Amino acid sequence: MSHYRNVTDEDDFRTSGSDDEQDYRAPAPPGLEEVAVEAVRALGDEFGGVDVLEHPSGRLYVLESNNPCYFASGQLMIGTDVSGTMIEHLLRKSKQKMELEATQNV
Numbered sequence: 001m002s003h004y005r006n007v008t009d010e011d012d013f014r015t016s017g018s019d020d021e022q023d024y025r026a027p028a029p030p031g032l033e034e035v036a037v038e039a040v041r042a043l044g045d046e047f048g049g050v051d052v053l054e055h056p057s058g059r060l061y062v063l064e065s066n067n068p069c070y071f072a073s074g075q076l077m078i079g080t081d082v083s084g085t086m087i088e089h090l091l092r093k094s095k096q097k098m099e100l101e102a103t104q105n106v
Contacts, residue, residue, distance in 0.1 A: 002074035002082050003028050003036070017073050024077045029054050039065040047086060 005023040006015035018024075032052060039062045040048035049069025053061040074080035 001033055001036075002071065002080040003032060004074055004077070019077075021077055024074055024080075029058065029060065031060055035060050035062060036065075040067070043067070046089070 002024075005018065005026055007018045007020070007023060008015050032054075035052060036050040039050045040046070043065055045065070045067045047069075048065045048067040049071060050065045051063040053063055055061065071082045075082050
């Protein structure tokens with residue numbers, strides 16, 4: 001799981017990824033990870049990038065869930081191994097599928 005804050009540039013309402021390492025290390029708001037995982041699962045995906053808006057009250061709003069998505073920001077900025085985690089997941093899933101097929105062919 002990786003997350004980062006998007007920032008608003010001065011005199012602009014749009015947000016973008018930051019070059020500030022602290023935006024990638026800031027703790028996630030409470031419930032963010034659960035909301036993001038559920039948003040990805042709601043689309044039947046196993047991986048995705050979720051845009052979440054945090055209201056000043058702390059309430060979280062899912063704006064969208066994207067797959068594919070650009071995940072390299074966290075990996076490049078602070079070394080979060082997103083691609084390695086994806087490969088490990090796919091290898092586990094492949095192994096489980098092969099084991100299931102082997103038991104069905106007995």
